[in-house]
Amino acid sequence: MNYANIKDCDIADGPGVRVSLFVSGCRHHCKGCFNAETWDFNFGKPYTEETEEEILRLLEPDYIQGFTLLGGEPFEPENQVILVHLLKKIRERLPKKDIWCYTGYLYDVDLIEAGKVYTEVTKEMLSYIDVLVDGEFIEAEKDLSLEFRGSRNQRIVKREEFKLEK
Numbered sequence: 001m002n003y004a005n006i007k008d009c010d011i012a013d014g015p016g017v018r019v020s021l022f023v024s025g026c027r028h029h030c031k032g033c034f035n036a037e038t039w040d041f042n043f044g045k046p047y048t049e050e051t052e053e054e055i056l057r058l059l060e061p062d063y064i065q066g067f068t069l070l071g072g073e074p075f076e077p078e079n080q081v082i083l084v085h086l087l088k089k090i091r092e093r094l095p096k097k098d099i100w101c102y103t104g105y106l107y108d109v110d111l112i113e114a115g116k117v118y119t120e121v122t123k124e125m126l127s128y129i130d131v132l133v134d135g136e137f138i139e140a141e142k143d144l145s146l147e148f149r150g151s152r153n154q155r156i157v158k159r160e161e162f163k164l165e166k
């Protein structure tokens with residue numbers, strides 16, 4: 001997996017001050033995407049064990065509320081396999097930090113068993129996520145007044161609301 005950017009002081013993608021990872025690779029190709037260069041899975045830098053340690057270190061200060069995963073598309077199957085390890089480590093080492101994730105896939109359609117991008121690690125990955133912002137960006141539903149999302153169709157789904165069985 002490649003990644004486009006790590007932000008060490010992100011105040012736009014979830015509550016409080018956060019560390020954010022923008023992964024590379026996205027098959028949605030939404031019209032008006034804010035980050036089209038990340039559609040290419042080869043964009044940016046290779047994600048390595050050092051990258052993972054850097055993220056964990058950046059998350060340590062008390063003023064950092066949590067971690068946000070976005071892209072690109074974190075739930076592309078080839079990205080899930082890598083990211084599940086990172087999320088597990090954050091949960092183990094820094095259990096007080098909250099985890100947000102942005103995805104263009106719909107959690108109750110694409111991320112359930114037999115869904116478009118369901119893999120052997122999807123459930124585990126979701127189990128580490130506190131809040132999922134789901135749905136593609138739809139330019140016609142763009143609304144700058146929305147907090148933490150770009151278009152009205154997108155949903156902010158808390159972990160307790162996940163209904164992942166069919």
Ligand code: SF4
Pocket residue numbers: 026027028029030033034035036038071072073103104136137
């Ligand atoms: S899912 Fe996100 S990164 Fe992918 S095309 Fe849509 S807006 Fe862009």
